[in-house]
Amino acid sequence: MASLTLRDLNKTFGSVEVLRGINLEVDAGEFVVLVGPSGCGKSTLLAMIAGLESVTSGEIAIAGRLVNNVPPKDRDIAMVFQSYALYPTMTVRGNITFGMESRGVPKKEQAAALARVAALLQIEKLLNRKPGQLSGGQRQRVAMGRALVRDPALFLFDEPLSNLDAKLRVEMRTEIKKLHQRLAKTTVYVTHDQVEAMTLASRIAVMHQGRVQQFAVPRMVYDRPANMFVAGFMGSPSMNFVPAEVVADEGRPAIAIAGANGPAVVLPLPEPTPNSLGDRGRRVVLGVRPEHLTRYDRRLREDKPHLATLEAPVEVVEPTGAETMAVVRLGEREVIARFEADAAPVVGERVTLALDMARACLFDAETEALI
C-alpha cells in the first residue's frame, strides 16, 4: 500500500500558481527526495503534506487515508525543519519529549522512548542543555531526535542539512542514510542539492516551476533525464548541450553538428533508434555528460560498441586532482570533457575525443523533452 499519495495537487497564493498538477505515489519504506532550484515549491509541497499549508485543489492521502482536512497533529507525521525549530527555552530533553507530553504519553514510556532515541543519535550527554548551547551539528541531531522519538507513518525533512558546513553535511548525510537503512521509515526529503538527492534517494522527484519534471530512481534520472532541465540540474559539472540535426550517414541514422568553420561533425546513432527520432532534418539537442567524453584510446572500443570519435581543440584545462576537466570546442559550443589525470591534455592541443553515443541523450530542440 502506498504510504503517501498526491493526486492532481495544486497550490496558489493569491493569483500566484506555486504548484501545478502534482502526482506522486510513495511506497512504504521509500526515501523520496524532492529536489529542485530555489523557489520551485518544494517547501510548500512539504508543508501541504504536513498540513501546515492548505490544499487549493487535489488530494493528499497518508497511509490510504485522505488527509486534506486533517490537522497536522492527527496526520501521523514527524517533521525536521531547515531552521531545526528547536524550542529555545526547553532543554534537549524537553524538546524531545514535548510531543509525547502534548499527547499524554505516560512518563515511563516517555523516558524509554527518550533513552532509545538519545542512544540512537548519541546525544545522551546533551539532554540537559538548551538549544542555544549546542553546535549546529548537535542541533541537527536533536531535531532528528524530536522526529524519531515518535513512530509516525511518514517522516518529512525540509533541507535538514543546509545550515551545516560542507564536511559536517557529508557526515550527516551518511548518517541519515544509515538511519533510514536501519529504520526503513517512509520519508520525504526536500533539498536543492543534487548530490544529496542522488546519494540518499530511493526515488527522486525533480521539481521546476511548480511541476514534477521527473519521478524515477536516481540512476534513471541521471542516465535518462526526462528533459533538458532535469539533465542540466542533475550532475556536476552539468551535462553538455550541443545543437544538432538528424541526418543519414551512408543510410544509417546519425546526427550532424555544424562545424564553426569547417565540415559538420557526423555522429552515428546507436541502433535501433527510438521510434520518436523523427525524420531527417529535425533539429535536436545532443546531451553528453563530461564523463562520456574523453581522450580516445583503442582499448575503449572493447566494451563500448557505440563509440564515436571526433577532433576538438582544447581551450581551458582544470585539474581537480583525481581527474582533469577540460573545455574543448565542439562546433560553435564549448563543452566539458573529462580526462584521467595522467592523460590530461594541454591547452591548444587538438585532442581526439571518444564520445559514448550509447550514453548520450537526444532532446527535441523545441520541447526540450527527451527523445
Place this chain on the structure above:
Amino acid sequence: MIAAPAARRLSAILPQLVLAPSLVATFIYVFVFCGWTIFISLSDSSLLPDYSFAGFHHYAELWANRRWNIAYTNLFVFGTLYVVGATAIGLALAILIDQRIRAEALWRTIYLYPLAVSFVVTGTVWRWILSPATGIESIVHHLGWMGFRFDWIVQRDFAIYTVVITGIWQASGFVMALFLAGLRSVDQDLVKAAQIDGAGMARIYRKIILPGIGPIFIAVLVVLLQFAIKTFDLVYALTGGGPGVSTTVPAIYVYDLMFQRGQMAEGAAAAIMILAALSLVLVPYTVWVNWHRRHGEAHG
C-alpha cells in the same frame, strides 16, 4: 607636517567633546541633585535650604505621619494592581490581535491611542466618566435604572481603584504594542513544529511562545513599575488625592510638602523614600540584565 597629528588628535577626542556636555548635565542632574536631596533631607530646611544638620529626625516624622503611610500603602496597592492589570490586559489584547484578525492596523491604533493622551487629560476625562454626577452613574440613571450606583471615586475605600482603572486604561495599549512586537518576532517554525507535535494553541502559547518572550515581560514590568512609582499628574487630575487623603500617592505628598507647605527637609526625605522604592525595582532588574547578557555571551 604639524597640522596632521593635531587633526588626528582632534578627531580622536571629538566624540568625547561632543558627548561631554550631556554627560556632565546627566551627572549633575542625577548624582549631584540626588546627593543634594539626601543632604537636604538630613538638614533642618523648611521654606529655604538650611544647612544645619538634623539627622534622621525628618524620616522619623515622615513615618509617623498618617497621610504618608496612606500614600506609601497606596503606592503598593496601586503599583501591584496597575502592573498586574495592565500586563494581563495588554497581553490578552496582543494575543487576540496576533490571531491575524482583519483591520489589524486599525485595532492597534485604537488600543495605542490612550498613550498619546497626556496624564492630565486622561485624569480629567476619567473624572467626568467616573463621577456620579456626570458619568456612568448619571447615564444609567437617565436610562431609568435609578438604583444603580457606581461612585467609587467619591468613596474613601474605593477611590484608589478608580486610579487603578484609569491607569490600566492608559497603559494597556502600550503594553499590547510591546507584547505584539514580541509575539511577532517568535519564529513561526516553532509554532508549526509544536502543531505537528500535537500541542493545542493554548499549550503553544503557554509552553513555547510566552516563555520565548520572557525578556519582554521583564521590560514591561520595569516600565510599568516606574510609571506607577512616579504617578503624580494622573492622580492629581483624577482625584486630587481625595476624597480626603485616600488617594494620596508619595509623589503628591512630596509636592505638597516641598512647594505648598514649605517643609523642604521632610519633602526631601519623602523623595528619597520614592527613590528607595524605585531602586527596589531597578537594582534587581539591572543585575538580571547584566547576568543575562553574560550568560548569553557564554553560550552563544
